[in-house]
Structure formats: structure tokens, C-alpha cells
Amino acid sequence: MNNELPPGLALQKVDERIMTLNVGPQHPGSGHMRIIVQIDGDFIVACDPDPGYVHRGEEKMAEYRNYITNIPHLERPVIHDSCNILYPYVLGVEELLGIEVPERAKYIRVIASELNRCVYTMYWLAIYGIFLGHSTMFMWPAGDRELLIDLLEKMTGARVTHAHFVPGGVRNDLPPNFEDVCLRQVNYFEKRIKEYAAIFYDNPILIARTANTGVLSRQDAIRLGTTGSVLRASGVDYDLRKKEPYDVYDELDVHSNVMKEGDSYARSKIPWLDMLESCNIIRQALQKMPKSGSVRVKLKPNPKGKGLDSVYKRVESGRGSLGCYIVSDGKPEPYRLKLSVGSFRNLIALPYLLKGEKLGNMPAVYWSLNYWPVEADR
């Protein structure tokens, strides 16, 4: 019987003391991945993440599609953060083709990517609520995020899969009267998420469940090469919007949020602080944006790179730095395209964080890594 099953599905022997437990892929606390944990009583002694359930071969397929048709398909790994995952790709292609982007398009990109970061983070927060058994924290963010989805829908025409960024700018100009609506919605949104502090972040039950669990020290965070909120929760001030400003981030006043503790609580709070910061950035960008002008340079059909070249561009996405490495050989298709995503980089920390932790804390630690399995698997 055992022989008929593929190796990953085969039943494992139960040791007398140490027990191997498969968490996922069908488990409310695992998402699209499997975590193989070994438990001794209630304590985790070893953990082996097993991703790859959504590995769809994006990178291989990108080699068969040209630079423009790659756009909708590359955003699929994180459909609710689609502007940010396209951002490094678009920046890279622009560098390969040598395109200068109009000023107004740059601002629109910043606004869209900040809105999208909030949409992503709200979804993440909603799921974190479920993982911790806090149903209100599912309902509130899942409802409030529709506000911003509405905004993005006005702007791009799609609920989640925007495909709005194209090499040379953005697809469409803003709809009429967008600035006012956006300002109003964002102000309301900010007021709303400030209330989360009372129900979630200052909630003694949440603090009891997440504080001091899964502590990642500063050295380890650097050594393991983590990124984004995981890194900043461990006291390393590294936000690409400040450190390597792309597009117009250098003209905006960006504040990066850092916490020292490095536990699940800090990791869950940083994205929320980031959302408040995003609201600030959007307001600044709306103010500084040129009121009119073109938003896209016309490209030749089937654009090509100039001979053999390679670029590595990175942006700060909802899950940390997101890099895109494009090798071009002067054809309309990329020779090789690699997405270096925050989720995949943060995954390496999971075995370290879970060791010695109680099994009940596993979902709290795991989801605090700001992990989106579909993106990690690509």
C-alpha cells in the first residue's frame, strides 16, 4: 500500500516520543503549503517547510512570451499586490529598452503601488485574524479593504489583477475627479485602521499569544537574509523606498518603521504601521503630482533589448524587497527571468523560529512572516 503512494504522501513511522505531523496543505493554519513538524509533547523540535504546491513555472513561461505579454502573467503570483510585483519587472524592462518615464506616470505608479500595498496587507491581516481565532479581525480588514479595491478598480478597471504598469508608464490616465475621491477614501481608511489598535494590537489576548514567540534576533535576521517587515521588526532599518528610492520616492518624505523586539507581535505590527505610512505617502503624492501630462511613452510593437544585457531591479513590496533579474539576448523575449521574492527569502527563517515553540503558536509565528505561498512558489 505504501509503495503505491508517491514518497511525499507515504505514511511515516511513529516514533515513541517524537511524532511527525503534517500541517497542510489542507489545514486552516497552513495556506497553500505543507509544514512538516516534529513534536515532542507540545513542543516543536524540528520543522521542515515543504513549499511548491503552487509552483507553476512562471520563470520558464516568461522565456516564451515577449516583454509585453509577460505583464499579466507575471502578476499572478500575488494578485492582490499585483502593482508591486510588476514594478521591478517594468523598471527592469525600461532600463533594458532605455525608456524615460513621464513624471505624472511615476506619481501614478507610486499611488497605485501604495494603495496596493494596503490592499495586500489588509488581506494578510484578515487571515492573521483567522489564524489567531479572532473573527472580528477577519471581518474588519476584509471589509475595509474593499474601499481601496474600489479606488483601484476606478483607476485600472479590474478588482485585483490590474496589469496597470507597462514599460513606459501606466496603461491609463487617472479617471476624472480621482484625486478628490482618493483623498477622501484614504483619509477615511486611515481613520478606520487606527481603530485596529484598540481591538487588535492593544488586545491583551493578542499580546499574550504573540509577544515573545518566535523571536528572531538582529544578527539572525541579517544572516538569514530576511527582508521587509520581518527584517524591520528585528531592528534593522532597511526599507528600499528610503535606501534605494525608485521612481519618485526620493521626492517624498518616507518614514520607515522599525521595532526592536523581533517577535511575532512586532512582525505583525510593522505592516500595520506601514499602512499608516502608505496613507501619508499617497497624500503627499497626490499633492505633488503634476496635474496633467502624458502618462505613457509609446513603444514600438514587440520591443527588444539591445544585445546581451542584464538588469537587476528591486522594489519594496508588501512582503519586503522584490527583485527581478532579467537577462536579455536582444530578442523580444527575455532569455531568463528570475523573480527574487520576499516570501521565498523569509521562508528560510521558519525552521529557526519554530524550534522550541509550542505547536499552538505555529500559525501565529508562521503567518507573521508575511508569507504568501503562491508568490514563494512562483
Next chain:
Amino acid sequence: MSSDSDDELIETTSDVIPASTKASPTPEKEIELPKFEKGLADKIVEKFGTRIKVAFVKHDRIRIDVGRDDVKEVATFLRDVLNFDHAESVSGVDYPQDKEIEVVYHLGSYTDSSLSRQILVLATRAQREENPIPGNDATKLPSLREIFYSVEFHEREIFEMFGVYFQGHPDNRRLLLPEDWADLPPLRKDFAIKGR
């Protein structure tokens, strides 16, 4: 799905990439190489001389090509002296014409604030086999896991996607592909996807 038929191979080999592209030389007209990056590159050249090749120096990006025997030494130097402390991404690139598979490490630094914009691209090449037996052929490279801890999962990914075996890596198991995958490593150029 099997893709080692001859005509496909010819097709890939016809995408001529000049062999000299392994390391495109530094631009001859040295108009305005960015100063800081030039300084960094010079430091590396000073230490290793002709054993490495500086492929390009652009704004915030330096690329050096290293042979497979020196890669560990260079990486240690980069970490200890130049303060690059983590690898952002490790990607493989398959070059069937050169019969080589390139592995590219993108290194960055969190601790040194002057380097926070910099990405150092460390490229090395492994021999490519026509009929790969992942793990048991000559496609091998030394693993950098002891030097940059963060490459652990990346190198596992490269192993299954390109068949490059990393010597000294503690855990060369499969990561993303299904457990019963028995085809070629999928990101090699001679692996063709459906209908293409």
C-alpha cells in the same frame, strides 16, 4: 514532455550568443564610471588580480565573474572585508552554446549603510552536461551556504531547476517540484514546454 530530441537542441543552439559574452569587458571609453562602485571593484581586483573579471560597473551594480574554484575565496573576502552580508537572490542561467550553466549570486548588505544601495553580482559557471543526471554528473559547484547562510533555499531551488549540485550543501533535497519529477530539470534551455 521529453525534450532531448535533436531538432529542439539545434533550435536552441541557433540562438547565437557570442562566446565572448561570458564577461563583456568594461566599457573602453571610461566616461563616467560611478566613483564609489569603481572603488569597490578596484579593491576586489587588487586582491585577486586576474583570477576574477569585472564584467561591468554600473550605478549601484557591480558584476564580477569568478571561476568555480575561486568562488568560495572571493565570497569570503566579500563578506569579511567588503561587508556584504546576505544574498538577495541566486539565479541560474543556462548557456547551451558555451556548455555551461551560470549561477548568479546577488549580494547585498544590511549592516553597512554606505552599501545599502549596492548589489554585487557574483557569477560563476558550472560545466553543463548534455544528458544530465542531477547530482551524479559533472555539473557541480561549491556551495556558499557556509559563507552566506541565506543561499540555503535558493541553492536547493537551483539544484532542482538546473541540476547544479552544490558540494557542501547540507540539504540538497527537492524543494518546489513534485516528488515524482523524473524529467529534465525544467529551467534548462533544452526542456521545452507544451506546444512551444
Next chain:
Amino acid sequence: MLKDLITPQNANVFVGKLGDILEQAIDKPLGYAINWGRIWSLWPVHIETACCSVEFGAASSPRYDVERFGIIEAFGSLRQCDLIVVQGTITRKMAPRLRLVYDQMPEPKYVIAMGACAITGGLYFDSYNVLPGIDGVLPVDVYVPGCPPRPETLIQGCMLLQEKIKRMKARKFV
């Protein structure tokens, strides 16, 4: 006489037969009642397979709220579930697991294929690791197209499934 007929070994069979006879007698009203119960308590399994799960999550958010239509939020234990919403791409690694989950669910069970990927492979029609649709793995009741389908579309798909259940013979599963 009756004692000879019923031994402990065949008691189960006998009771089952009795159920058949009873059920045939009151087929219409009983079937209606059973189906009515099934329609308004569809419990989906919590299995996420790809990016469509974002919109599945949005469907149970306050704005769309599938619970109004008798579909409860995704639920952890598959032993209590009777609906499996396949949320997008099925990769070769996931396919055996999906079948395993399906096989462990108690009858009656219904399948909704959500998203272009679950129907035909969608955007990933030529990928090396993606199944071209889930028809080869599971018997699908309702297809919900879109990439990703909007929550409204998913809700409509669920309502179509309810219509379908209403017209099904309840007895098939009794």
C-alpha cells in the same frame, strides 16, 4: 420466522433495505426535505490551491457575505464538509492531495471549479507543472469562469449549485 431471516450478520442489510422501502414510499416529501437541508448548509473545505483563494476570501467578507446564501466560510475539518471549491491552479504536486481530500469527504459532496485555471489550465495552459483543468481529478458540478472570478460570480456559481441540488434525487446518496 423473522428470527431465521435476521441474523446479526445481515441485520444491517435488512435495516438498509427497510430504509429503501420506506424511502421509496415517501420519496418526494422526504427527498425534498433532505435537499432543502443540504442546500442551506453547504460547508466548503478549507483547501487553497492558488491565487483565486484571494477572491474566495473576499466572498466571505462583509461586503459579499456568502453566508446569506447558506454557504458557510471555509471550514477546517473536511469530515464535516460537503463542498469543495477548487480555487484555481492545480499543480502536479497538489493533484494527489486534492484527490485525497476529496476521497476523505463524506457523501454527498459537490465540486465547484473556480477560475480559468481549474477549468482548463487558464493562463498556465503551457506550463510544465500545471494540470489542464481538474476534470481528470474530480467530478465537477459547477464551473465558475474568470481570472479570478469576482466574488459575485462565485456567489452565482454557488446558487447554481443550489439549484442543481434541488433538482437532484436525494435518494442517490441516502
